[in-house]
Amino acid sequence: MEEGSGRKRPGLLEAVSRFLSGRRKITEEEIQELMDAGEEEGLINEEENEMIRSIFALRDTTAREIMVPRTDMACVPIDATVQEVLQAIIDCGHSRLPVYDGTTDNIIGLIYAKDYLKYWGMDESAVDLKRILRPPYFIPETKNLEELLQEFKKKRVHLAIVVDEYGGTSGLVSIEDLLEQIVGDIQDEYDIEEEWLTEEAGGSVVVDGRLPIEELEGHFDVEIEREKFDTVGGLLFHLTGRIPAVGEEVESDNIRFTVLEADERRVSKVRVSRILPATAESEA
Numbered sequence: 177m178e179e180g181s182g183r184k185r186p187g188l189l190e191a192v193s194r195f196l197s198g199r200r201k202i203t204e205e206e207i208q209e210l211m212d213a214g215e216e217e218g219l220i221n222e223e224e225n226e227m228i229r230s231i232f233a234l235r236d237t238t239a240r241e242i243m244v245p246r247t248d249m250a251c252v253p254i255d256a257t258v259q260e261v262l263q264a265i266i267d268c269g270h271s272r273l274p275v276y277d278g279t280t281d282n283i284i285g286l287i288y289a290k291d292y293l294k295y296w297g298m299d300e301s302a303v304d305l306k307r308i309l310r311p312p313y314f315i316p317e318t319k320n321l322e323e324l325l326q327e328f329k330k331k332r333v334h335l336a337i338v339v340d341e342y343g344g345t346s347g348l349v350s351i352e353d354l355l356e357q358i359v360g361d362i363q364d365e366y367d368i369e370e371e372w373l374t375e376e377a378g379g380s381v382v383v384d385g386r387l388p389i390e391e392l393e394g395h396f397d398v399e400i401e402r403e404k405f406d407t408v409g410g411l412l413f414h415l416t417g418r419i420p421a422v423g424e425e426v427e428s429d430n431i432r433f434t435v436l437e438a439d440e441r442r443v444s445k446v447r448v449s450r451i452l453p454a455t456a457e458s459e460a
Contacts, residue, residue, distance in 0.1 A: 243347035285309030380449035385409030
């Protein structure tokens with residue numbers, strides 16, 4: 177109530193009520209302004225405000241940006257034994273695994289742990305993996321997360337295989353990956369928390385090859401010119417045209433990358449440091 181006016185000041189809830197009643201269309205920007213006002217008035221907290229903003233960001237985020245890359249997918253071949261499948265489920269801690277025939281470019285279905293556990297201890301000849309496969313759900317890399325969330329709900333699926341423009345497997349997205357875009361990381365008792373960026377003395381950091389470029393940019397306060405890559409490992413592949421060897425140094429945007437761990441498929445660990453002017457380096 178404003179002093180001396182006798183009129184109630186319109187607030188967040190009244191504005192939202194007008195929006196929900198359909199009196200007029202309201203833009204995303206106006207909703208975000210309402211959320212900011214609500215936070216200032218103490219009607220919602222900062223975490224709730226960020227969550228709402230994350231929901232709006234879903235339409236501008238693609239499956240490719242959040243997927244588990246193909247090289248990190250836990251899969252089993254169609255000719256795997258009962259024991260091999262069960263061991264894979266135990267090792268990765270996931271309840272749904274893609275099944276491939278030949279290579280992971282040919283995903284033919286999904287195996288659910290609950291469907292397979294009934295075969296524990298049975299004779300191998302009595303188990304036909306093909307008979308209990310669930311059909312895979314394929315999506316393009318460009319699928320936006322707002323659409324994907326609706327499709328997960330409509331189709332009642334929890335995992336999608338992401339394919340590139342040639343039909344090859346790029347990775348996978350689970351409903352947990354998608355929800356983490358809204359509420360942040362979801363850790364359960366079986367998750368092993370990994371540190372993807374570790375600071376060292378002198379300002380350098382050791383990062384996982386899967387570290388998103390955005391996080392590296394934020395840490396060093398730089399802007400890296402983007403191509404078709406989202407991770408530090410992808411950046412190094414783009415710069416060299418190959419998987420750089422252990423000990424190799426690559427420089428770009430006044431940043432030096434030193435490969436610490438790598439194999440024939442990917443870069444695993446990289447030391448990243450800012451390139452200082454010659455005088456500063458000699459003084460250091």
